[in-house]
Amino acid sequence: MSEITTPSVTAAAPAGSGGIWISELAPKEKRALGACVGGWALDAMDVQLYSFVIPTLIATWGVTRAEAGALGTAALLTSAIGGWLAGFLADRWGRVRTLQIAILWFAGFTFLSGLAQSFEQLFAARALMGLGFGGEWAAGAVLLGETIRPEHRGKALGTMQSGWAIGWGAAALLYTLFFSLMPPETAWRALFFVGIAPAFLVFFLRRYVEEPEVYKASQAQIAATGDKPSFFEIFRPPLLRITLLGALMSTGAQGGYFAVTTWLPTFLRTERGLSVMNSGGYLAVLIVGSFCGYLAGAYLADRIGRRATFLVFAIGAGVVVTTYTMVPFGDAAMLVLGFPLGFFASGVFSAMGAFFTEQFPTRVRGVGQGFAYNFGRAIGAIFPTLVGVISATMPLGQAIGLFAAAAYATMAFAAFLLPETKGKALTA
Numbered sequence: 066m067s068e069i070t071t072p073s074v075t076a077a078a079p080a081g082s083g084g085i086w087i088s089e090l091a092p093k094e095k096r097a098l099g100a101c102v103g104g105w106a107l108d109a110m111d112v113q114l115y116s117f118v119i120p121t122l123i124a125t126w127g128v129t130r131a132e133a134g135a136l137g138t139a140a141l142l143t144s145a146i147g148g149w150l151a152g153f154l155a156d157r158w159g160r161v162r163t164l165q166i167a168i169l170w171f172a173g174f175t176f177l178s179g180l181a182q183s184f185e186q187l188f189a190a191r192a193l194m195g196l197g198f199g200g201e202w203a204a205g206a207v208l209l210g211e212t213i214r215p216e217h218r219g220k221a222l223g224t225m226q227s228g229w230a231i232g233w234g235a236a237a238l239l240y241t242l243f244f245s246l247m248p249p250e251t252a253w254r255a256l257f258f259v260g261i262a263p264a265f266l267v268f269f270l271r272r273y274v275e276e277p278e279v280y281k282a283s284q285a286q287i288a289a290t291g292d293k294p295s296f297f298e299i300f301r302p303p304l305l306r307i308t309l310l311g312a313l314m315s316t317g318a319q320g321g322y323f324a325v326t327t328w329l330p331t332f333l334r335t336e337r338g339l340s341v342m343n344s345g346g347y348l349a350v351l352i353v354g355s356f357c358g359y360l361a362g363a364y365l366a367d368r369i370g371r372r373a374t375f376l377v378f379a380i381g382a383g384v385v386v387t388t389y390t391m392v393p394f395g396d397a398a399m400l401v402l403g404f405p406l407g408f409f410a411s412g413v414f415s416a417m418g419a420f421f422t423e424q425f426p427t428r429v430r431g432v433g434q435g436f437a438y439n440f441g442r443a444i445g446a447i448f449p450t451l452v453g454v455i456s457a458t459m460p461l462g463q464a465i466g467l468f469a470a471a472a473y474a475t476m477a478f479a480a481f482l483l484p485e486t487k488g489k490a491l492t493a
Contacts, residue, residue: 098221099269101209131454141443148438149439180254219415222422243255299425321383346400362374371423371487
């Protein structure tokens, strides 16, 4: 197999500090980075909007916490299917085309969520939205991972993950604005209507973003040999071990994250007694911490390696989440602790895109990456529902802390068994 890299990879530019590394990227790399960060940020906004409307749905529709958790779980479960399917389509149809389809899909069904007239209709809209939600990461991460040179791949994929904090922040700002200006029964629908915004990113993708060279070379080899990849190739040696451990690690990271973020606005409003404006301030600190955690994890991934970065953030997240939700601190201490909570809970994801890109061969990179990451979503998706169910017998904060701690311990265990891939060059 011939090695395919971007032209500047062979030049091996030094890994910059701060934002200098971005200036070292070729125009094609910068365009892919901008598109993937923007896509993931808008994806995050659409997904996180739901966490802010849970208290209103409980109050106006009379749904139980278990049912509210099921609404969140529905989108996460279908996102696992969407991610696996999108990964497969990205290997067949191309990374860019699949990314466009995924963005249009989740934007459309987020908008339709605002039109729901019953629990069942909202459940269906959120479940269908999840297909595009999962597909966006699968296509975007493999596109960016194949486009960016090895010495900056970890920083680029971690920067893409930081887009989640930007989208989460946008959702929090819209929540604070809409619920301050409109009655709750109108505000929650308006939030979902804004979710159509990501569809406009497709115009940029169609015009400016190209397929990675390594992908095009791989497709040429497949066409020449007729050796088409199998949908189940990732479940055979030597990829089986990576697939299983990667899926287990992803399960821990996402189970912990969604247990916290799905229920945190409700925890702050109901158990901490905070108003919309005050809870917005606490969430702002959490989101700033998340953004910093993504960027710190991105740099550490290229500095100390992917595996060590996973371990640092998984252990940190487990300790901080348990402390935040189970120890009865005053409101001021809770505000301060929001920063490390967001920092560690989000930083666990920074090295994942680069790691999965480097573990799977190009011919099955989309399906391998899509399955490993999104299997974690499928199992992790159960955690919000379990938190909702268990919170009927214990305080909500304790339920969140219990499941998050178990999830991050699982992630640390899997990360410890994974091999290091820092600096690996991709081949067709």
